[in-house]
Each structure stands twice: as C-alpha cells, then as structure tokens.
Amino acid sequence: MIEGHGDDLYRYGGRITANFSSNLSNWIDAAPLKAYLRDQVSEAASVYPEPRPYTLEARLASVLRIDAENVCATAGATEAIYLIAQAFAGEKSAVLQPTFSEYADACRIHGHRVVSLYRLPERGNLPDDIRMMWLCNPNNPTGTVMEKQRLIHFIEENPQVVFVVDQSYEDFTLRPLLTPAEALAWPNVLLLHSMTKRYAIPGIRLGYVTGATPLLRHLHTRRMPWSVNGLAIAAGLFLTEHPDAVPFDLSGCLAETARLQAGLRSLGGMDVWDTDTHFMLVRLRMGRASALKDYLVREHGLLIRDASNFEGLDDTYFRISTQRPADNEHLLQAIGQWFMG
Numbered sequence: 554m555i556e557g558h559g560d561d562l563y564r565y566g567g568r569i570t571a572n573f574s575s576n577l578s579n580w581i582d583a584a585p586l587k588a589y590l591r592d593q594v595s596e597a598a599s600v601y602p603e604p605r606p607y608t609l610e611a612r613l614a615s616v617l618r619i620d621a622e623n624v625c626a627t628a629g630a631t632e633a634i635y636l637i638a639q640a641f642a643g644e645k646s647a648v649l650q651p652t653f654s655e656y657a658d659a660c661r662i663h664g665h666r667v668v669s670l671y672r673l674p675e676r677g678n679l680p681d682d683i684r685m686m687w688l689c690n691p692n693n694p695t696g697t698v699m700e701k702q703r704l705i706h707f708i709e710e711n712p713q714v715v716f717v718v719d720q721s722y723e724d725f726t727l728r729p730l731l732t733p734a735e736a737l738a739w740p741n742v743l744l745l746h747s748m749t750k751r752y753a754i755p756g757i758r759l760g761y762v763t764g765a766t767p768l769l770r771h772l773h774t775r776r777m778p779w780s781v782n783g784l785a786i787a788a789g790l791f792l793t794e795h796p797d798a799v800p801f802d803l804s805g806c807l808a809e810t811a812r813l814q815a816g817l818r819s820l821g822g823m824d825v826w827d828t829d830t831h832f833m834l835v836r837l838r839m840g841r842a843s844a845l846k847d848y849l850v851r852e853h854g855l856l857i858r859d860a861s862n863f864e865g866l867d868d869t870y871f872r873i874s875t876q877r878p879a880d881n882e883h884l885l886q887a888i889g890q891w892f893m894g
Contacts (some may be wrong), residue, residue: 561574561856562574562575562856565850565856568850568854569850569854569855569856570853570854570855570880571854571855571856571876571880571883571884572856572876573855573856573857573858573873573874573876573880573884574856574857574858574872574873574874575755575858575874576693576722576750576831576832576874577750577753577755577874578725578753578801578806578831578874578875579753579876579877579880580801580802580805580806580831580875580877581751581752581753581799581801582799583752583753583754583799585795585798585799586752586754586788586791586792586798586799589787589788589791590757590784590787590788590791593783593784593787594784596783597782597783597784597786597787598783598784600783601779601783602779602781602782602783602786603786604778604779605773605776605778606626606781606786606789607621608786608790609626609781609786609789609790609793610624610625610626610761611624612789612790612793612794613626613761613789613793615793616793616796617732617733617734617763618734619733619734619737619763620766622766622769622770623733623737623763623764623765623766623769624733624761624762624763624769625761625762625763625769625772625773625776626759626760626761626781626786626789627758627759627760627761627762627776627780627781628758628759628760628780628781628782628785629747629749629758629759629760630719630721630745630746630747630749630750630760631655631758631760632758632760632780633745633760633761633762634655634656634659634717634719634745635655635659635662635663636762636772636775636776637659637717637743637762637772638656638659638660638662638663638665639659639663639775640771640772640775641663641665641684641685641715642663642664642665643663643664643665644665644666644684644685645665645666645667645668645682645683645684645685646660646665646666646667646668646683646684646685646686646687647667647668647669647670647679647680647683647685647686647687648660648667648668648669648670648687649670649671649673649686649687649688649689649692650669650670650671650863650864650865651694651695651860651863651864651865651866652687652688652689652692652693652694652863652864653689653693653719654862654863654864656687656689656717656719657669657687657864660685660687665685668680668683669864669865671865673707676710677706677707677710677711678710678711679707679710679711679714681713683711683714684713684714684715685714685715685716685717686707686711686714686715686716686717687717687719688704688716688717688718688719689719689721690704690718690719690720690730691720691722691723691725691726691728691829691830693721693722693832694832694834694858694860694863694866694870694872695826695828695834696826696827696828696829696830696831696832696833696834697826697827697828697829698726698728698730698829698830701728701729701730701731704716704718704731705731708739708741708742709739711741712740712741713741714741715741715742715743715768716739716741716742716743717743717745718731718736718742718743718744718745719745720744720745720746721745721746721747721749721750721760722747722750722830723746724750724751724801724803725750725803725806725830725831726829726830727803727804727807727829728829731744733746733763736763736764736765737763737764737765739765740765740767740768741765741768742764742765742768743762743763743764743768744762744763744764745760745761745762746760746761746762746763747759747760748760748761748788748789748792751801752788752792752799753799754788757784757785757788758781758782758785759781759785759788759789806831806875807830807831809875809877809878809881810828810830810831810832810833810875812878812881813833813873813875813881813884813885814827814828814833816881816882816885817835817885817888820885820888820889820892821892822837822838822839822892823835823836823837823838824836824838831874831875832872832873832874832875833872833873833875834860834870834871834872835870835871835872835873836869836870837869837870837871838869840869841861841868841869842857842859842860842861842868842869842870842871843859843861843868845857845871845888845891846859846871848887848891849884849887849888849891852887852890853883853884853887855880855883855884855887857871857872857873857884858871858872858873858874859871860872
C-alpha cells in the first residue's frame with residue numbers, strides 16, 4: 554500500500570453517516586451470512602484451517618464448472634495481486650492507468666520493471682519486452698469495462714504476455730466479461746475475483762484466482778500456508794452452498810447510479826465520467842477534491858474518495874460509489890451548497 558487508499562472511514566471517529574468513498578455497495582445486506590458466521594467463530598478460532606483451502610477451491614470449481622486445479626483461493630484479491638507479482642518476480646509489467654495502485658506497488662516490491670500505459674495500442678501488439686499486463690475490468694476508479702472482444706484480441710495477439718485481469722467488480726456490471734471457463738482457452742490469462750466485494754464483507758478477506766493449470770500450479774507452489782483463515786473459508790463454503798442467501802438488486806443499483814450521475818451533471822461545475830458499474834469518477838472544473846472532501850465530512854458527515862493519488866489523475870478528481878437514494882440526495886444537496894460557497 555505504497556500510495557495509500559481511499560476508504561479512510563477509520564479516521565473520522567463515527568462522524569460519517571454515509572460512506573461514498575468505498576466501492577462496496579450498501580445495496581447488499583449480508584445479515585444471513587453474518588448470522589451463520591456467529592455460530593462458526595468458536596470452531597474457526599480453535600483449529601487450524603486447511604494449509605491450502607482445498608475444500609473451498611473444490612466447491613468454487615464446482616460452481617464455476619471448472620477443475621479445482623484451476624482455482625486458487627486467497628485472502629481477498631489483494632493477496633492474489635501480491636502472490637502473482639511474487640510468482641513472476643523480476644518481469645517487466647505494464648499497468649493500464651489510472652487504476653488500483655496495488656498492481657504497480659506489488660510489482661515494484663517484487664522487482665518488476667513497471668511501465669504505465671494510458672491507452673492500449675490500436676493494433677493490439679504490446680511492446681516486445683512486456684511479459685505481464687495488469688488490467689482492472691471493470692476498472693477502478695473509472696468504472697469502465699473493456700469491450701470483451703477487444704480484450705480477447707489483445708490476449709491472442711500477445712501470447713508471450715500473461716494478462717492479469719482483475720474482475721473484482723464483475724458482479725456490479727451488466728457488460729459481458731470473460732468467465733473462468735472461457736478464460737481457460739488461453740494459457741496466458743489469470744482472472745481475479747472478489748467475494749469480499751460481492752458480499753460486502755471487507756473485514757473477511759476472501760477472493761480467488763482462476764486460470765490455466767500451469768499458471769495456477771505456479772501460484773500454488775509459492776503461496777503462504779494458512780493465508781485464508783477459517784472464518785473466511787466458512788463464509789466461502791456457506792455462500793457457494795447458498796448462492797441466494799445474500800441477494801443484490803444490480804438493475805436497481807445501476808438505475809440509481811444513472812440518477813445520481815444525472816444529478817451531479819445538473820449541478821454544473823463538474824465533469825462526470827460515464828460508468829459501467831456502481832461507482833464513478835468525477836472531475837471538478839474549479840477547486841480541489843480534498844477541499845470538497847473536507848467540507849463534506851465537516852458539514853454533512855459524508856465521505857468521498859479523493860482520487861488525486863491515482864497515477865495519471867490530479868487534485869481535481871474524486872470518486873463516489875452509489876448509495877441509497879436518500880444518501881445520494883444528501884450528497885447532491887451538499888455538493889450544491891459547496892459550489893455556492
């Protein structure tokens with residue numbers, strides 16, 4: 554976490570009434586999962602979990618209709634990022650910017666030469682010396698999704714490059730993405746998945762990687778034992794066995810996102826990026842995002858993400874994630890008041 558992150562709710566001592574800075578969705582009620590886990594705490598805390606979470610990986614594989622050897626469960630997508638960077642230490646990696654800072658941070662820690670790209674070449678051929686390509690899809694912080702056929706074109710045109718495609722927000726878009734089963738058609742693709750995001754359980758670090766057998770074998774031989782704790786394994790097993798226990802109204806959330814976007818644009822003074830998911834990037838035409846953030850916290854108890862520390866963005870950018878309608882209305886009114894001085 555060299556460059557730092559957004560969701561700094563912990564800094565404000567209970568003053569925040571609505572948190573727009575996190576890309577977790579408050580449209581998700583994980584109460585059934587939390588009730589189940591309360592009954593699992595004693596056992597999970599008293600015994601070692603599986604050194605490698607074989608049972609969970611097999612269950613995920615069954616749900617995804619792939620083999621267990623093509624799944625690697627991790628303590629959230631962030632562990633997966635660092636594990637992959639470690640497993641391919643010393644390579645030359647390209648990162649499509651602006652995006653999540655952990656890709657470049659993890660690569661630098663493990664001796665990668667990191668190149669930032671701000672657009673992909675039109676013809677699909679990456680520089681000859683690139684060996685890894687890191688993509689976030691849907692992308693954080695822009696919320697955009699790369700067109701599926703274009704991504705496949707890049708994968709096929711660059712067989713010498715391992716494509717690490719972070720699909721942590723795959724459950725928050727209607728745009729077509731690569732499925733784990735589809736991605737097995739290529740030997741140079743790793744997909745990252747986040748159960749933390751989908752089920753709004755940030756304190757229970759849980760994610761997984763899928764990909765071709767040689768790549769996954771390479772990861773498994775380098776992973777730390779017991780990295781996925783017993784409570785996280787219990788959560789994963791419960792969620793795969795009860796897929797409807799924690800529902801999510803994606804269509805409703807995206808409709809509210811569109812309404813929030815329209816409201817922001819109607820205020821003027823901002824450029825609001827189109828998004829394919831539930832969060833969006835916004836640029837102030839005047840003023841600094843940090844000043845707006847401070848005002849919203851101080852006067853309204855609202856928290857946004859100052860996006861100035863994303864590579865390629867400046868101090869006019871912020872990111873917000875759609876909340877419930879009443880909170881979104883509060884945010885619109887508060888930003889309008891800030892503009893009026």
